Amino acid sequence: MIKVVGIGPGAREHMTYAAVEAIKSCDVVVGYKTYIDLIKEFIDEQEVIVNGMRGEVERCKEAVAQSLKGKTVCVISSGDAGVYGMAGLIYELVPEGHAVEVIPGVTASTAGAAILGAPLMHDFCHISLSDLMTPLETIYNRVKAAAASDFVICLYNPKSHGRPEYINEALSMIMSYQGTNLWVGLAKDVGREGERTIISKIDEVDYDLIDMTTVVIVGNSNTRNIGGKMITPRGYTL
Ligand SMILES: C[S@@+](CC[C@H](N)C(=O)[O-])C[C@H]1O[C@@H](n2cnc3c(N)ncnc32)[C@H](O)[C@@H]1O
16 A cells, blocks of 8 residues: 655644554655655654655655555655645556555645735646756746736746746746736745745746745736735625
């Protein structure tokens, strides 16, 4: 049995009971080192298999191998396991009929939204700016389509050393459809040490504040700043 466990963005209180129970009761925990550190209080007798950030396929293959020996294995994913996480890869790797359970978690966008205010009250989408496995042209086409449709846009993987400019490009594309009268929220290190939020107009975003543990939420044309919180009205008549 493999359980693919979303542990939330970082804080203990953002984990579900199901996630904690699964980790406590399994035989083997498999994960990226940073995530194993976040859950170490729940690890006791379980065997732990850790590797680095780019080792997802090896990690998941090892998890499948361990579970084929009859062990219950938890594969740890940050946020929600099914949102840019490990759940899909595990399903692609297991033999047909092998037992898999996906334990959902709080994803970065909703956790970030909660501390920014309520920016996801209306239709929104998720776009990852990582082109490691998706062509950049496809990513930018999705950004343009989302902007043209006035979606609230949650940008994951906004910046890394290898691609520092994609976020600037993406926000420029959005401005070319929507203009500059849009609010943008940065939620950094949500649920982790140094958690921080910054709200600014799209043409005043401080790109230096954005890194790989930031989720960028671009409001739609109705999103407002109410007392320093980012709110997208749902449309109630007041
Ligand atoms: C590979 S994706 C994993 C997403 C994860 N499965 C989830 O549901 O949140 C990594 C991206 O998620 C966002 N992210 C993950 N954890 C975060 C956190 N604690 N604070 C802010 N953003 C976070 C960042 O945009 C980061 O680059």
